[in-house]
Amino acid sequence: MTRLLRHATLVLLGLSFATICHAAPRPNFVWIVSEDNSIHYQKQFFPGGIATPNIEKLAAEGILYQNAFSNSPVCSVARTTLGTSVYAPKLAAQLHRKLRPAAMPQGWKFFSAYLRDAGYYATNRSKTDYNAGGSKGAWDRSAGNATWKNRPIDKPFFHMESHPDSHEGRLHFRASQMKPKALTVNPKDVKLFPYFPDTKLFRYTHAYYLERQLVIDKIVGRVVKDLTDAGLLEDTFIFYFGDHGGVLPRSKGYLYESGLNVPLVVRVPKNFRHLVDAKVGSKSSGFVSFVDFGPTVLKLAGAEVPKHMDGRPFLGQDIEQAEVDARDETFGYADRFDERYELVRSLRKGRYKYIRNYQAFYPDSLQNNYRYRQLAYAQWRKMYRDGKLNDVQRQFFEPRAAEGLYDIETDPHEVKNLASDPKHAKTLVDLRTRLQKKIKGLPDLGFYPESFLVEKVLGAPIAYGKSHAAEIGTLVDTADLATLPFDQAKGKLSAALASDNAWVRYWALNACSVFGKKATSLAPTAKSLLADPELLVRLRAIEFLGIATGEDPRPALMAILKESKSPVVSCLTLNTVVFFKDGTPGYDFRLTSGDVTAKDSNVKRRLSYLKGKPAIIKGKKKRRK
Numbered sequence: 001m002t003r004l005l006r007h008a009t010l011v012l013l014g015l016s017f018a019t020i021c022h023a024a025p026r027p028n029f030v031w032i033v034s035e036d037n038s039i040h041y042q043k044q045f046f047p048g049g050i051a052t053p054n055i056e057k058l059a060a061e062g063i064l065y066q067n068a069f070s071n072s073p074v075c076s077v078a079r080t081t082l083g084t085s086v087y088a089p090k091l092a093a094q095l096h097r098k099l100r101p102a103a104m105p106q107g108w109k110f111f112s113a114y115l116r117d118a119g120y121y122a123t124n125r126s127k128t129d130y131n132a133g134g135s136k137g138a139w140d141r142s143a144g145n146a147t148w149k150n151r152p153i154d155k156p157f158f159h160m161e162s163h164p165d166s167h168e169g170r171l172h173f174r175a176s177q178m179k180p181k182a183l184t185v186n187p188k189d190v191k192l193f194p195y196f197p198d199t200k201l202f203r204y205t206h207a208y209y210l211e212r213q214l215v216i217d218k219i220v221g222r223v224v225k226d227l228t229d230a231g232l233l234e235d236t237f238i239f240y241f242g243d244h245g246g247v248l249p250r251s252k253g254y255l256y257e258s259g260l261n262v263p264l265v266v267r268v269p270k271n272f273r274h275l276v277d278a279k280v281g282s283k284s285s286g287f288v289s290f291v292d293f294g295p296t297v298l299k300l301a302g303a304e305v306p307k308h309m310d311g312r313p314f315l316g317q318d319i320e321q322a323e324v325d326a327r328d329e330t331f332g333y334a335d336r337f338d339e340r341y342e343l344v345r346s347l348r349k350g351r352y353k354y355i356r357n358y359q360a361f362y363p364d365s366l367q368n369n370y371r372y373r374q375l376a377y378a379q380w381r382k383m384y385r386d387g388k389l390n391d392v393q394r395q396f397f398e399p400r401a402a403e404g405l406y407d408i409e410t411d412p413h414e415v416k417n418l419a420s421d422p423k424h425a426k427t428l429v430d431l432r433t434r435l436q437k438k439i440k441g442l443p444d445l446g447f448y449p450e451s452f453l454v455e456k457v458l459g460a461p462i463a464y465g466k467s468h469a470a471e472i473g474t475l476v477d478t479a480d481l482a483t484l485p486f487d488q489a490k491g492k493l494s495a496a497l498a499s500d501n502a503w504v505r506y507w508a509l510n511a512c513s514v515f516g517k518k519a520t521s522l523a524p525t526a527k528s529l530l531a532d533p534e535l536l537v538r539l540r541a542i543e544f545l546g547i548a549t550g551e552d553p554r555p556a557l558m559a560i561l562k563e564s565k566s567p568v569v570s571c572l573t574l575n576t577v578v579f580f581k582d583g584t585p586g587y588d589f590r591l592t593s594g595d596v597t598a599k600d601s602n603v604k605r606r607l608s609y610l611k612g613k614p615a616i617i618k619g620k621k622k623r624r625k
Contacts, residue, residue: 114303403419
């Protein structure tokens, strides 16, 4: 009898708890984030992916977003965009990873801080990795054991958890660790991407990564079970998504769809379906980006969305699904990835994707030590050097066009550039103009070198951008001279090379390098800039002369490395050193630590590579957060 009474009491308490939960005035939120994970590995998003039953069940009970995008293809920049709901180049937070954080303006907060102001308990397990300051106050708790379960009983909660089980580091296995027979996915059945060589290694790597999706899927199932057991499932919006693309070669770090288009499913709880216009089990074709995620949660929570945020809610009271489905534009950015520098921006509108390669003379394959720890990367490069790749597979290792235009519907892997096709000239001009308007409107602080950002901008980037918007517009226009036929650009480039503004000269030289040998008539002017007072202008002059005339870049590059007192300038210079070392004709640089005056961790990575140390690190490795 005592046991029966105890059981009855527990049942009544459970019913009472469930009643309390069902009467919750505001929804809870859980974000489940799989790291380095694009749509290309899950069956419900892309052909050739693997079935993920728990994530598919979420979609059946909510909404699947076919066109969800990280604005950046690398974690610290993507996570900063998620946290702030502000485009990273506007904050000077677009470089992975920060040398120092960019300051947020007074009164600007991470979106979870606004949730806390509205009475929410906010937790994060546990990755932060932000490039902007202002995250203080974003969380009630951010740690490896943070959980919504410790919330005050009278508070709704927002909980975010990131899972590295799909992270790039999982593919840093050694050849001796490859065990194809241990996989449930047969490597022979893998549908390889067209830009990959068909080798046993690539097939194994792809199959192995498909199996990592199953690990993530089990995590999703476990989170759902925990919420169900607590009686909170039908009061909680569950967002499952990837933090950016990945993670086979040519994905993470690149502005192709493989780096930006992420899986996104939002489970809609029964008790708050009145906040959502879309039908449960539906698919949305509308474009949603990371800048939109914070405003969406704030809207669903009934909190005010701050006016400074760049994103728009895609769920919530008065948000019509038809309007969301009509959204068809997304903006992307890629700059520094550890020690590797470049500047790339993208804009997709509908089926067409535009990629602006501002330093198109750098190949996608430009060395990054962490990237080349992956055996597939190393094999791909060796096969290129051995002449064993077809035209599509070779693209990764060769100079790019200044502009890329791709029809994603017919060419989802972006291997056929339509930018020079007269049939698509109107689309090219339209997307080029849209991107120019976007980056000038921010304005985009990426058009200043990182050394200048550190010295002059990071203390107040928003204010600096506003007060220097006209100058940034001029820099963009100068860089975009590279999109014109050289005969039309030559006069303007000549004038820009003589500008009083160092960064105009900088971008004029950069445009000359894109033109390459077509611009040899400007070489005498460039040669005079080898004595420019700004070291980075000298660097771009060296680069152009080496590309266009074949002038040996080594003496001038070594002089900059000795003279520079900035590790950022040193790293930018070493980026050019690696470009000339690995390119044609392939210069031999015999560098030692003593040849470089200013050093930091990124400089040391470059020196390690230049000394011939292997990119693949043997033995036990620390997990990369």
